[in-house]
Amino acid sequence: MTTLQAQAPAVRPRAAARTGLHAVLGANAAVVAVLFAQAGFGSNALILLGRLTGLYAALVLAFQLLLVARLPWFDRRLGMDRLTAWHRVTGISVVWLLVAHVVFITTGYAQLASLPPLDELVHLATTVEGVLRAVVAVVLVLVVGGASARWARRRLAYETWHFIHLYAYLAVVLAFSHQVAAGTTFTSSPLATAYWWALWGAALAAVLVGRVGLPLWRNLRHRLRVAAVVPESDDVVSIHITGRDLDKLPARAGQFFLWRFLERGRWWQANPFSLSAAPDGRSLRLTAKALGAGSASLRSLKPGTRVFAEGPYGAFTALHRTRPNALLIAGGVGVTPVRALLEEIGGHAVVVYRVSERRDAVLLDELRGLARAKGAVLHVVTGATADHAPDAQPLGARALGAAVPDVRERDVFVCGPSRMTDAVLASLRELGVPANQVHAERFTLAR
Structure with missing residues (x-):
């Protein structure tokens, strides 16, 4: 073999x-x-x-x-x-x-x-x-x-x-x-x-x-349209998009688009959302949490709505792999590009998913299924962060080192809120992970 x-x-x-x-x-x-x-x-x-x-x-x-x-x-x-x-x-x-x-x-x-x-x-x-x-x-x-x-x-x-x-x-x-x-x-x-x-x-x-x-x-070539709107939870929704010749759209897992949904009162708004599934040449999927008026109104989109997408954008992809194995760290709805990346990435993967409560874990069932299919390890980390106790940080150097002992031998992909991302990057430096193996994307929704 x-x-x-x-x-x-x-x-x-x-x-x-x-x-x-x-x-x-x-x-x-x-x-x-x-x-x-x-x-x-x-x-x-x-x-x-x-x-x-x-x-x-x-x-x-x-x-x-x-x-x-x-x-x-x-x-x-x-x-x-x-x-x-x-x-x-x-x-x-x-x-x-x-x-x-x-x-x-x-x-x-x-x-x-x-x-x-x-x-x-x-x-x-x-x-x-x-x-x-x-x-x-x-x-x-x-x-x-x-x-x-x-x-x-x-x-x-x-x-x-x-x-x-x-x-x-x-x-x-x-x-x-x-x-x-x-x-x-x-x-x-x-x-x-x-x-x-x-x-x-x-x-x-x-x-x-x-x-x-x-x-x-x-957009003239691919003629994107909303195919389905699927609620994932009370405040999270997935939008499935179809079009022509999507196999020729140079999108990769981990990237994002600026999406405009061409209906009255919304066409002028462009919001950045990552792909939450690896592109398969037939459809695209984005998953958004209701963090603002634009994302909250996505639930009311009608199938058939025309879509104008700018992109794909972003360097949070497997193009930058330097090691055969990977550690994927996601925080909150920043899991969307991580979930897509897990679907595409090769080698052994460890996924660390940080949420305040387990009910906040978006796409958790899909992550579990992908982890089983690919032989990956999935850790769901919950609970409040204790700022006064650095050694007890859920994503601190001690916790990450214990969960992934070979972290220095892996590519590390991090996506989440800025504060979480900064903390993880500091932990990786403390653990001695080479900078060229660390790939971070800060998840901030445009207001």
């Missing part, structure tokens, strides 16, 4: 994608520096710094568009969570670079004209083509950045935050038009002009392809 084992790829998918993004950013940063030098240096150091910070603000802004373009190759390898986190970090960089650009340029020209900086800014905005558009772009970026701060996100409804965030695209257009009209480096040579047009064209094309073109094409 021959035993097949999962082999770690020569180059890990996540490392390849991360290296690729760093290489793209680094190469473009070098090109910008060369073009900046070729444009020549003026006598005013502040204006020189203003030009340089403006160019790098434009580069990072274009890179931000690539991060949120949802291109499948990057998303499958890095995951939307990681790409969004990088987008947030680069967004902070854009804000500071733009502020520095305005301050340096305004102060430099104010020195030459012997005017107060604010008066010089007004003069530039009213007399130099493109500067007023740049001022508006900076204001929009500051508003979007402020709305994206953690303290603001906690207070804003998701729909409000998303609407404000859309103004970032207007800021991009205004910033580029300013660069075309007033950018010294942009017009310094045909090579520089061609480079900036190509950079912005590629960034905007990536967004149009990933966020508009690909979702439209897939």
Whole structure:
């Protein structure tokens, strides 16, 4: 008898994608520096710094568009969570670079004209083509950045935050038009002009392809509809979806879609739900708990309702396996991608399912059946968490080490509420599980 084992790829998918993004950013940063030098240096150091910070603000802004373009190759390898986190970090960089650009340029020209900086800014905005558009772009970026701060996100409804965030695209257009009209480096040579047009064209094309073109094409091709609505408990419901040529939809167990159900009063709402069963080429299934108005109303969906789905998204898949055996840890309704992953994954698996009470264990009967069929071990962990007793934590290092003694020899997939996920990741570090064997997805339902 021959035993097949999962082999770690020569180059890990996540490392390849991360290296690729760093290489793209680094190469473009070098090109910008060369073009900046070729444009020549003026006598005013502040204006020189203003030009340089403006160019790098434009580069990072274009890179931000690539991060949120949802291109499948990057998303499958890095995951939307990681790409969004990088987008947030680069967004902070854009804000500071733009502020520095305005301050340096305004102060430099104010020195030459012997005017107060604010008066010089007004003069530039009213007399130099493109500067007023740049001022508006900076204001929009500051508003979007402020709305994206953690303290603001906690207070804003998701729909409000998303609407404000859309103004970032207007800021991009205004910033580029300013660069075309007033950018010294942009017009310094045909090579520089061609480079900036190509950079912005590629960034905007990536967004149009990933966020508009690909979702439209897939939905026209697959024509998704609700096939059945199945209550799993008082507050949990499964939606079965059918369509055409679903065997050609590149979805994997562990991934999620942004779902829109095309009926009156609901079509504009897009909610992220993971697949709760491995795709079989004939149908898709999502399972949702009533955590908000959008998910609570799913129970009233009618079979035959048209569905518009964006995705699949996420790197929480077997693509990132490095070991033949796995440990799957789920918390609450975060069990949905874990249940799908258990169905697909090979090798020996241990499943740890954390819930407050056994009655909260969604899809438990299915998990038991899958565990029996695949020879997996299933642990259902219940009870309250004792914050004051670290050694008694249900998912602490001691408990996990006792339940899975060979945890360091397994891939570990974790999906659940942020607090639980953070605690599990800390336990895995304490147990010495290598970072490349840990795969986490934080389950947070968009409000």
